[in-house]
Amino acid sequence: MKIIVANWKMNGTVDYINDYFDKFLSNVKIVDSEVIFAVPYVFLEHIKKIVKNQNIKIFAQNCSHEENGAFTGEISASMLSSMGIDGSIVGHCERRKYGENYEIINKKIKILTKHNLRSIICIGEDDKEHKEEILEEQLEKCLYGIENYKNMILAYEPVWSIGKNHNLDLEEIDNSIAIIRGIVEKLKFEELKILYGGSVNKNNVREISAKLNINGVLVGRDSLDPMNFSQIVNFLE
Ligand code: 13P
Numbered sequence: 445m446k447i448i449v450a451n452w453k454m455n456g457t458v459d460y461i462n463d464y465f466d467k468f469l470s471n472v473k474i475v476d477s478e479v480i481f482a483v484p485y486v487f488l489e490h491i492k493k494i495v496k497n498q499n500i501k502i503f504a505q506n507c508s509h510e511e512n513g514a515f516t517g518e519i520s521a522s523m524l525s526s527m528g529i530d531g532s533i534v535g536h537c538e539r540r541k542y543g544e545n546y547e548i549i550n551k552k553i554k555i556l557t558k559h560n561l562r563s564i565i566c567i568g569e570d571d572k573e574h575k576e577e578i579l580e581e582q583l584e585k586c587l588y589g590i591e592n593y594k595n596m597i598l599a600y601e602p603v604w605s606i607g608k609n610h611n612l613d614l615e616e617i618d619n620s621i622a623i624i625r626g627i628v629e630k631l632k633f634e635e636l637k638i639l640y641g642g643s644v645n646k647n648n649v650r651e652i653s654a655k656l657n658i659n660g661v662l663v664g665r666d667s668l669d670p671m672n673f674s675q676i677v678n679f680l681e
Contacts, residue, residue, distance in 0.1 A: 446653075446680040447597060447639060447660030449480040449564060450667030451505065451533060456487055465494050467670035472677050474499040477660075479677055481667075482533045482564070485519055489527060503564065504532040506539060509551035521552075521559040531562030531595070535586065537570075537603045546585030553586060553596065562595040564639070564662070567624070570603035572616070576623055583627050597637045599662045600624055605642030607664065612648060614655045621656055646675045653680060 456464075472479075474497060482503040483491055492502050508518040524532060534556070535549035549565065556563045565586055569578040590596075600620060605612065621638060628636050641662030644652060652661065660680070667673045 445659075446477045447480065447637060448477055448677050448680055449482060449503075449533075449599070449639065449641075449660065449662040450673055451482045451536070451641070451662055451664050452484065452668060453505070453538070453664060454484060455668055456484060458487075458490065461487055461491060462494070464670045465491070468674050469495070469497070471671060471674035473681060474677060475681060477677065477681050480530075480564070488524075488529055492528065501530040501562075503530055503562070505536065506534065507532040507552060507556060507561075509548050509555060511555065521555045521561055525559040525561055529561070531564065532556060533564045533566065533599075535566045537566060537568060537601060537606065546582055549586045550588050550590075553590060557590070557592065557595055560595070562597070564597045564599050566599045566601050566641070566662075568601040568603055568605075568642075569620075572602075572604065575620060579620065579623055580627055583624070583631065587628075587631055587633060593633055593636055597639060597659075598624070598628070599639040599641050600658075601641040601662065608643050610643065612643060612652065614651065617642075618656055621658060625657070644676070646672045646679075649676050649679055 478499055480501045480503050482505045485504055488502060504524055507524060508515055508520050512520050534552040553563045567582040569575045637659040639660045639662050640656055640658045644661045644663045645666040
């Protein structure tokens with residue numbers, strides 16, 4: 445069973461969403477996989493109403509590490525849970541860029557778990573030369589003090605590979621996935637599912653799934669096109 449995640453980032457309007465799901469749902473055939481749409485908060489409820497497929501889950505792209513209180517503009521795990529949302533991405537590098545660190549990400553994972561929500565935890569280096577130590581530090585910090593990880597998914601997204609139009613260096617990525625599997629095993633999280641994200645598209649998904657030892661993919665830009673994303677899902681299915 446593969447996990448295929450669409451991260452829409454800061455994109456979409458109500459009209460776009462209606463048209464998107466008309467096309468996506470009539471083209472996609474999901475039997476065994478799980479498809480997750482991580483969408484902007486304001487569209488969560490609308491999308492939940494139009495998507496009735498049991499194999500499609502709706503996630504937020506972030507959530508607060510605080511329970512509730514004077515945190516203007518933030519959204520809490522209990523709010524997401526009360527709306528029937530399934531989980532959230534945490535620690536995306538586009539948020540780490542603005543100061544979110546792995547101590548905070550660890551709190552986010554714990555608060556999501558407390559409210560029975562799932563988390564997709566993003567890790568990934570910006571500096572290839574220090575890859576191993578960076579990945580080890582990120583994993584140790586974000587998994588600190590966590591015992592039950594059944595609601596958690598790890599996403600390896602090397603910062604240098606996101607939002608690019610290049611041929612993926614699959615040798616390098618394969619090596620990173622092996623390093624990550626070694627670290628999670630050492631930390632006793634050996635069953636943790638691992639996704640790859642960074643410039644995945646309908647043209648390279650075949651090569652990616654053939655080469656990498658992964659449980660699925662996290663797609664940015666190509667998930668915004670319903671035809672391309674349905675092709676990715678149908679291929680991995
Ligand atoms: P792209 O697929 O656009 O490179 O984005 C990847 C990503 O950041 C998914 O979270």
